[in-house]
Structures are given as structure tokens and as C-alpha cells.
Amino acid sequence: MLTKLKLEWKECIENALKKISALDDIPPLAMAEPPKSELGDVAFPLFSYSKSLRKAPQKIAEDVKAYLLENGHPEGEIILAGAYFNVKLSIENTFKPLYDSVKALGDDYGKNDSLGGKKIMLEFSCPNTNKPLHLGHMRNDSIGESISNILKANGAEVLKVNLINNRGVHICKSMLAYREFGGSETPESTGEKGDHFVGRYYVKFATWAKEWDKKISEAEESGNAELAEELKASHPDLRAQKMLKEWEDGKEDVIDLWNTMNKWTLDGIGESYKNMGISFDKIYYESETYKYGRSEVLKGLEDGVFYRAEDGAVKIDLDEIGLDTKVLLRKDGTTIYITQDIGTAIRRHDDYPFDSLIYVVGSEQAYHFKVLFYILKKLGYKWADELHHLSYGMVNLPEGKMKSREGTVVDADDLLAELENLAKSEIIEKGREALVDDVDKTAHSIALSALNYYLLQVTPSRDMIFDPKKSISFNGNTGPYLEYMGARISSILKKAEEAGLKEECVDPSLLKEDAEKELIKLIAEYPEAVEKAAKDFDPSVIAQHLYSISKTFSSYYHDYQIINAETKEIAKTRLALSSLVLQCLKNGFKLIGVEYLKSM
RNA sequence: GCGCUCGUAGCUCAACGGAUAGAGCGUCGGACUUCGAAUCCGCAGGUUACAGGUUCGAGUCCUGUCGGGCGCGCCA
Numbered sequence: 125m126l127t128k129l130k131l132e133w134k135e136c137i138e139n140a141l142k143k144i145s146a147l148d149d150i151p152p153l154a155m156a157e158p159p160k161s162e163l164g165d166v167a168f169p170l171f172s173y174s175k176s177l178r179k180a181p182q183k184i185a186e187d188v189k190a191y192l193l194e195n196g197h198p199e200g201e202i203i204l205a206g207a208y209f210n211v212k213l214s215i216e217n218t219f220k221p222l223y224d225s226v227k228a229l230g231d232d233y234g235k236n237d238s239l240g241g242k243k244i245m246l247e248f249s250c251p252n253t254n255k256p257l258h259l260g261h262m263r264n265d266s267i268g269e270s271i272s273n274i275l276k277a278n279g280a281e282v283l284k285v286n287l288i289n290n291r292g293v294h295i296c297k298s299m300l301a302y303r304e305f306g307g308s309e310t311p312e313s314t315g316e317k318g319d320h321f322v323g324r325y326y327v328k329f330a331t332w333a334k335e336w337d338k339k340i341s342e343a344e345e346s347g348n349a350e351l352a353e354e355l356k357a358s359h360p361d362l363r364a365q366k367m368l369k370e371w372e373d374g375k376e377d378v379i380d381l382w383n384t385m386n387k388w389t390l391d392g393i394g395e396s397y398k399n400m401g402i403s404f405d406k407i408y409y410e411s412e413t414y415k416y417g418r419s420e421v422l423k424g425l426e427d428g429v430f431y432r433a434e435d436g437a438v439k440i441d442l443d444e445i446g447l448d449t450k451v452l453l454r455k456d457g458t459t460i461y462i463t464q465d466i467g468t469a470i471r472r473h474d475d476y477p478f479d480s481l482i483y484v485v486g487s488e489q490a491y492h493f494k495v496l497f498y499i500l501k502k503l504g505y506k507w508a509d510e511l512h513h514l515s516y517g518m519v520n521l522p523e524g525k526m527k528s529r530e531g532t533v534v535d536a537d538d539l540l541a542e543l544e545n546l547a548k549s550e551i552i553e554k555g556r557e558a559l560v561d562d563v564d565k566t567a568h569s570i571a572l573s574a575l576n577y578y579l580l581q582v583t584p585s586r587d588m589i590f591d592p593k594k595s596i597s598f599n600g601n602t603g604p605y606l607e608y609m610g611a612r613i614s615s616i617l618k619k620a621e622e623a624g625l626k627e628e629c630v631d632p633s634l635l636k637e638d639a640e641k642e643l644i645k646l647i648a649e650y651p652e653a654v655e656k657a658a659k660d661f662d663p664s665v666i667a668q669h670l671y672s673i674s675k676t677f678s679s680y681y682h683d684y685q686i687i688n689a690e691t692k693e694i695a696k697t698r699l700a701l702s703s704l705v706l707q708c709l710k711n712g713f714k715l716i717g718v719e720y721l722k723s724m
Numbered sequence: 725g726c727g728c729u730c731g732u733a734g735c736u737c738a739a740c741g742g743a744u745a746g747a748g749c750g751u752c753g754g755a756c757u758u759c760g761a762a763u764c765c766g767c768a769g770g771u772u773a774c775a776g777g778u779u780c781g782a783g784u785c786c787u788g789u790c791g792g793g794c795g796c797g798c799c800a
Contacts, residue, residue: 159743169742171780181780207780208743252800292800410800437798446727447796454798461800488794490728517729518793525793550762559760570762582737585729587793589736598762600748601737608762616759623759656740668738671747682755682764724762 125218125225126648130155130166132198133211137168140191144184145177161638164203164210165645171207181207215641219632219701222648226704234654234711240279245476246272248484249402253290253389254298255323257396257536259519259526259590260486265402266579266717267516268484270663273715278658283476286404287468290386291411296367298322299381300360301329311388317537319392322385327528333360396536400572401717406475408468416467417459420503421452429502445498447491452499465496466503473507480510482661487515487585514661517587519579534592543571543596550598551724559723569719570604576717577603580663581671601671603718606709609674612681613706614722620687620699627699634697639680643701646673647708654715663716670712677705 138153156167170181170188177184185204192202201212226233248268251257257265272282289295302325311321336359343352356362370378397403421438424430430440436455442448452463459467472481483493493513501508520526526533548567551557560566574596581601582588589595598604620627635644646669653669656662686702689695710720 154740154742156740156742163743167743169781171742174780205743289800294800435798439798451798456798458798460798464800486794487729489800491795492800494728520793522735547762554760554762556760556762586737587730591736594749595736597749600762602748602762604762605748608760612760612763619759664738668747675747678763679765681759685759687759723760 125221126165126213126215126645127652129198129200129213129218130211133166133200134168136192136197137188137209140188140195141173141177141184144187144191145173147176150176158205158208158210161642163205163208164201164212165215166211166213167205168209168211169207170209174207185209215644216632216635218648219635219644220629222644223629223700223704226647226707230707231711233707234651235277235279236651236655237279238655239275239658242280242479243283243477244275244280245283245285245472245478245481246275246484247285247287247482249397249404250287250289250485251393252294253288253322253386253393254295254326255389256317256319257393259534259536259539262400262536262539262575263516263519263579263588264484264486265397265400266576267514267584267663269402270576270580270666270716271482271484271514271661274654274657274663274666277654277715280658283406283478284404285406285408285472287408287410287413288390289410291371291414293364293368294326295382295386296364296371297329297360298326299378299385300364300367301325301332302385303381304332311392317392317395318388318390319396320535320537321392322389329360329364330529336360399540399568400536408472410464413468413471414459414464416471417463417465418453418457418467420467420470421459421463424452424499424503427503429499440499440502442495442498445494447495450495450499462492462496462499465492466499469496469500469511470505473505478507478510480512481507482512482514484514484516487517489513490515512661514584516584519588519590522589522591534590539592540571540575542592543574544568546596547571547574547598547604556724560721566721566724569721570598570607570724573603573607573713573718574598575603577606577667580716581667583662583664604724606670606674606713606718607721607724609677610706610709610713610720611722611724613677613702613709616681616686617699617703617706620695623687625687625692625695625699627703628696629700630693630697632697634694635701637680637684639676639683640698640701642676643673643680643705646676647704650708650712653712657715666712666715670709670716670718673705673708673712677702 134153134155138150141150142148151172154169156169158164158167170184173184174181185207188209189202189204199214199217203210203212246268249261249265251261268284272284275282305328306325311318314321336355340352340355343355367378371382421430425432425438430438430452433439437451438453439449439451442450450462451460453459469481485493490513497508497511500511518525521532523532544567547570548563551560551563551567557563578596635641650669653665657665686698687695689698713720
């Protein structure tokens with residue numbers, strides 16, 4: 125509604141410019157947001173016309189105004205500010221249609237069809253089966269889940285896929301350590317979550333290997349060369365390599381152990397996913413996909429896309445994109461990481477003929493994806509142009525990088541539990557137990573919302589710093605703040621109902637306060653935010669918009685009474701406005717992993 | 725060394741090439757007999773790392789310098 129009005133003005137001013145200049149072809153008019161509401165609701169900078177019209181932009185603005193006053197213009201008040209032609213729209217007049225629209229659409233308000241009919245495959249998470257999830261995974265998962273919801277809200281059909289990294293020498297390490305030190309212990313027997321249990325053995329392997337190194341150097345220092353050699357030959361690292369070979373050969377006891385431990389980890393990770401509201405439509409396992417790429421590469425070799433180097437390895441020349449060469453098959457014919465990804469992408473397109481495939485993967489793999497996409501394009505796949513690497517930055521701690529060796533890795537389960545405790549004590553401290561139906565459930569919701577909001581409010585591509593102690597406060601620009609606004613509005617609406625007041629769009633001109641106009645504007649602009657978030661693959665667009673709405677509303681209901689407004693008519697209309705704000709918040713919450721609570 | 729990326733308030737983050745660079749946290753000071761104070765209001769805090777350039781206009785684009793981060797494996 126508002127957008128339509130703005131566009132009407134734009135067209136009208138463009139016409140006026142043509143008439144004034146007597147030129148048919150003028151550059152398109154730019155549209156901007158005035159910095160302050162006193163300066164209007166939409167701004168049209170006229171600088172760029174001063175050359176072709178050979179007039180000062182201020183003069184152009186005056187001429188346009190004069191022309192429009194004489195020849196008519198859309199609804200609104202013209203405000204000239206230097207070279208800016210601004211318009212103050214009669215916002216309150218847009219309230220009625222906005223109200224009807226939001227009420228009719230309900231939970232669908234904000235959805236659009238900008239990606240209508242598009243099939244999009246979205247890959248994210250991709251955990252290893254040798255350790256539990258940490259903070260870095262959480263950013264990945266939050267972004268993945270949020271982007272999925274955002275794309276769907278824009279009309280796309282989304283298939284969320286996960287690729288479980290369950291093979292390789294690193295997986296064998298935890299297996300080996302378990303076989304060496306585990307005895308008969310199981311997650312059941314120790315009461316540990318499976319992923320933490322396995323992760324413990326992965327850490328154990330590292331210390332074991334380190335001790336082994338120490339033993340070797342001790343033997344060398346004491347001149348016992350024979351012992352040193354013996355130790356080297358049975359080094360844990362070598363044994364892990366050997367185990368990988370056995371795994372690939374299908375040695376039964378290794379496969380059994382692998383199955384057992386993978387299940388432990390995946391059960392544990394699955395529990396974390398459930399706890400964090402993460403889900404997938406399809407799961408791929410690297411133990412299967414790692415075989416895919418070879419035949420594709422050989423086909424490419426036949427077609428002359430790749431070449432065989434002197435030593436027998438298959439390579440591609442990346443000179444065209446300013447890079448070196450890249451090996452795709454080792455000289456012994458085995459595949460490497462990128463070979464698998466080539467095969468997997470092709471296989472996926474067969475499984476689900478996507479229009480677009482988005483990989484949510486850390487920025488450190490930007491090079492890998494650049495090469496991967498180039499290769500797929502070279503192989504002649506048209507859809508290679510629609511592959512995207514949604515690159516996100518690292519999550520660092522105030523002290524610097526998370527380092528497993530120094531034990532500074534923030535565990536996902538621990539962090540969530542910690543936040544839940546914080547939320548719970550907050551509820552109890554404030555004496556809100558009676559207000560909420562289920563304290564634990566509410567605490568969980570608040571914790572999760574806090575975490576998701578914190579991770580999503582930062583533009584994905586940027587590195588971010590996460591202070592587990594300080595950063596997750598429940599005050600200020602946070603998930604709980606948004607939840608609180610939702611709860612407050614919900615509470616007001618309930619109170620109104622009890623008082624026999626029903627929301628009604630009685631007379632929009634009753635909404636004459638600045639804050640009210642601002643709210644109408646923000647609600648009207650919400651669908652644009654949904655569209656922009658999808659276009660930019662950026663959930664923070666939604667987060668920012670919802671924060672603006674919440675902050676404006678919060679300030680508004682402190683300054684103005686809603687239920688006890690001067691007249692019943694004003695009260696009803698303000699209730700109508702409040703209910704739109706709530707609907708808008710609820711719809712946006714779903715896109716960024718914040719839960720709506722009626723009370724908290 | 726080469727490539728990518730970032731440098732904005734004490735801290736964490738914003739800002740389609742547009743007007744006086746904004747929020748939150750923290751500091752200080754106010755507001756609960758009033759629809760829920762996980763709230764609100766106010767003060768202070770900036771030569772947007774630096775130097776040039778393009779433009780009517782640059783935090784944003786270009787070049788260079790300095791400083792972070794990440795890549796540059798026949799690891800994944």
C-alpha cells in the first residue's frame with residue numbers, strides 16, 4: 125500500500141521532470157528514506173538532474189513542485205529540503221487497507237512470491253561423527269534453518285539436506301582410542317550423551333598420540349634407537365591410517381565398531397538438533413557419497429575437460445579463473461574431497477532437480493567452492509550457475525579463536541543448558557512462575573530465542589565475537605526482548621478482551637501520534653524486509669526490522685495508554701494497531717528462530 | 725610471497741553511493757499507587773585505521789600504506 129503510493133509519486137515526478145526539461149529520456153529517479161520523519165516519508169534526491177537540465181537541483185525541486193501543484197499529484201504533502209524532493213504521505217489513510225490485509229492474511233502476512241515455483245536445495249550443518257556440536261555449528265545451523273524459512277516465505281520449495289561426515293581418518297581416531305581404552309563402557313553405562321561420549325575418545329586419542337611422541341623422543345634421547353623405531357612403527361597415527369584402510373576394505377570388526385560408534389554420535393547430535401529446533405528433509409552420508417565423483421571425473425577426462433598429468437593424476441587447469449591447477453584423482457585413482465563434492469552435486473540434482481543449490485559453509489572454504497562451481501560449469505551442467513556458497517564468518521571468543529587443544533571450544537549442549545538455567549532463575553527471581561504454564565519449557569524457549577537471535581543479528585559473511593558470559597544478556601537488543609514485546613502485547617489484548625473492548629479499525633485518523641505512524645510504516649514495510657532477506661541470504665535483515673518494530677512499540681505504549689485511551693474509539697483503534705504489530709512480530713519470529721510466548 | 729576478506733563509539737553490531745554516521749551493552753542520571761520495569765527516558769562517548777583519487781555527494785567505489793582474519797594439500 126505504502127510502496128504503491130511511493131511508486132505513484134516516483135512516476136509522477138519523473139513525468140514532471142520530462143515535461144519541465146522537454147527531454148524524453150531522463151535517468152531514473154532515485155528513491156530514498158529521509159533521515160528524520162519531519163522530513164517526510166519518502167525522499168527523491170534530484171542532484172543527478174542538474175547537469176542535463178542545467179539547473180541547480182534546488183531549483184529543479186521548486187519547478188517540479190510548482191508543476192505538480194498545478195497539474196495534480198498523488199495524495200501527500202510536498203516538503204522541499206534543498207535538493208531533495210520529499211513527500212509526507214498520509215500514513216494513517218493506509219491503515220485501513222493494511223489492517224484488512226494483515227487480518228486476512230494472518231500468519232501469511234509478509235509472505236510473497238518472489239521465488240515462486242523455485243526448487244531450492246539447502247545444505248547445512250554437516251557434522252563429523254567424532255564429536256558433539258559446538259558454537260560454530262550453531263551459527264551454521266541457525267543460519268541454515270533461518271534461510272530455509274525465509275526462502276519458503278518467498279514462495280520457494282526448499283529441501284533441507286545434511287551431509288554427515290562419517291568417514292575418514294579422523295573418525296578412525298575416536299574408534300581406535302575407544303578400542304584401546306574403552307573396555308566395555310558405553311553411553312548407556314556411563315549415562316553420557318552419545319556424541320559427548322565419542323568426543324571424549326577423540327580427545328583421548330590426541331593425548332595418547334602426544335604421549336607416544338614423548339615416549340619416542342625419550343627413547344631417542346636415551347640412545348635406544350631400537351625402541352624408538354618400534355614405537356614409531358606402532359604410533360597411533362599410523363594405526364589410524366591402517367584402520368581407515370581396513371574400513372575401506374570392509375573388515376567386519378572395524379565396520380561393526382564404526383556402526384556402533386556412529387550411532388552413538390548421531391543419536392546424540394540428533395538430540396541436540398531436536399533441542400535446537402533443527403531438522404532436515406534428507407540426509408546424505410559421506411560413507412556413501414565419497415564414491416560418487418570418480419566416474420564423473422573420468423567422463424570429464426574423456427571429454428577433455430580434465431587432463432592426466434605425467435605421474436598419472438587427473439587434474440584441471442584453473443588458469444581461466446586465475447588459479448593454479450587442481451588434482452581431482454590421485455595417481456592411484458582414489459578420490460579427494462572435491463571429487464566427492466562434484467559427484468554429490470550431480471547426484472543431488474538427479475535426486476531433486478533443483479533450480480538452485482545453496483551450501484551453508486564457513487568462509488574458509490570459499491576457495492573450494494569457487495573451484496567446485498567452476499568445474500561443474502566446465503562439465504557442462506547448466507545448473508552450475510545457480511550454485512551458491514552462503515559463506516559465514518567464524519565465531520570467535522573474546523580471547524580469540526576457539527581451540528580444542530586449549531579446551532576453549534564452547535559446547536552447544538552446555539551453552540544451551542547454561543542459558544536455560546539463566547532464564548529459569550530470571551523467571552523465579554521476578555516471581556513469574558505463576559504467569560507461565562511451564563517454567564522449564566519457557567526457559568528453554570527464551571534460551572533458544574536468545575541464542576538464535578544473537579547468532580542471526582550479525583550479517584552472515586562477517587566474523588563475530590561471542591562472549592558466553594556477557595554477550596548473551598536478556599536485555600537490550602536481544603531475542604528475549606522481542607519475545608517480551610510479544611508477550612506484553614498479547615497481555616494487553618487479553619486484558620482488553622476481559623474489559624469487553626474489541627479491536628476495531630474505527631477511524632484511522634485517530635492514529636495521529638508519530639509513533640503510531642511509524643508503526644504503521646514498519647508493519648507495511650515488513651514484507652519488503654522478507655524479500656530482501658531472501659535476496660541477500662541474510663536473516664539479520666529480519667532481525668533488524670523486528671527490533672525496530674519492538675523498540676517503537678515499547679516506547680509507544682509507555683507514552684500512550686491503549687486500553688485506557690481518552691475515548692473507546694481510540695482504544696479500539698489502538699488495539700487494532702497493536703494486534704497488527706503482534707501479528708507482524710509473530711510472523712517474523714518464525715523466520716529467525718525466536719519463539720512467540722504469550723507470557724514469560 | 726600470492727589470493728580472498730575485514731578495519732565504524734570503551735565493547736558487540738547497524739548504515740540501497742545520499743541529508744546532522746545509528747542501536748544495544750557498559751558508565752552516569754532519572755521513571756514502578758499507572759495496560760507486565762526482561763521496560764522506558766536522558767547525559768557522555770566518532771577526523772568511519774591512514775594517504776590519495778573518482779563523484780554534485782564516499783564509512784560505502786578505485787589505488788596505495790598499515791593492521792587483523794582466512795585460504796593458497798594428491799587433508800576434509
